[in-house]
Amino acid sequence: MYTIGQVSRLFGVPISTLRYYDKEGLFPGLERSSGIRRFGEQELEALRVIECLKRSGMEIKDIKQFMLWCSLGRETYGQRLELFRRQKAAVEAELKKLERTLDMLRFKCWYYEQALAQGGEEGLKALLPDALPEEIQGAYDRAHAGL
Amino acid sequence: MYTIGQVSRLFGVPISTLRYYDKEGLFPGLERSSGIRRFGEQELEALRVIECLKRSGMEIKDIKQFMLWCSLGRETYGQRLELFRRQKAAVEAELKKLERTLDMLRFKCWYYEQALAQGGEEGLKALLPDALPEEIQGAYDRAHAGL
DNA sequence: TCTTGACCTAAAGTCAGCTTTAGGTGTTAC
């Protein structure tokens, strides 16, 4: 069993945030002894899931719904599975968008390296949109696809 | 040249957002004819870069700084390159975190598929933390690494 | 002429997710 301060250090999450999560109902079965919160293995796994679902773009109130399902037992396995499948698809989509973002950043890095080396952008602008060197044309194309 | 409404439809960005960006100084050289904004190729590329930098986690005020550098000419190539390199590193780090998030989601999907199939979690909990089937143990380990 | 639609401004409002503040309890260390 851990105190709020120990969990805070363990996960690198501020104490105020843990109290906020608790107030929002994210630790439905959290025990207390004489007013003090006692975090067990269940709450640690809940916190891992909270961080995961937050990173996947889910809002606190929807995470609360999930935690509620968890405390309702086997009746809710179906809903929980559906939720994780939805978030999995969301993260896969986000990964694709981030890959295109990275393509743009790769292109811009290359562009300013060239601009610095050549002392200007003129020669570079003449290569747009489709006479770029092979190694960077792909990144440019993917970053500019559809607009 | 495009009006604000055309750009809005083209990029799928609300008109109010485009005006907000303009007010925040994200289109430093934006022209107007009798009060009406005229978006040219430069502003379209600026908007692509805005979406890219936003997705990479940058704040509006820092994007404004970048746009300012762009309007200052070749003196600022170095700063611009540095900025893109920094954001590239940030996105690469974010991609790694998202991969771990995805590992957690993969594990949870598998877990609830099993729970549904078996009618309960008991048999499953006995496999934690290191007796899981090969195909899912890796995802579990990566998702739970370091806590 | 009048009304519809696309544009404009300044200022106030909204929302999520915390964080801070102000005040209080209970236990250990000197």
Place this chain on the structure above:
DNA sequence: GTAACACCTAAAGCTGACTTTAGGTCAAGA
């Protein structure tokens, strides 16, 4: 016995990124 910690609560405050509101201009079509 008093000071330093680690915990507690309720409520107010903050931040960033928009969005909405309220009111106005201008041009084209019926």
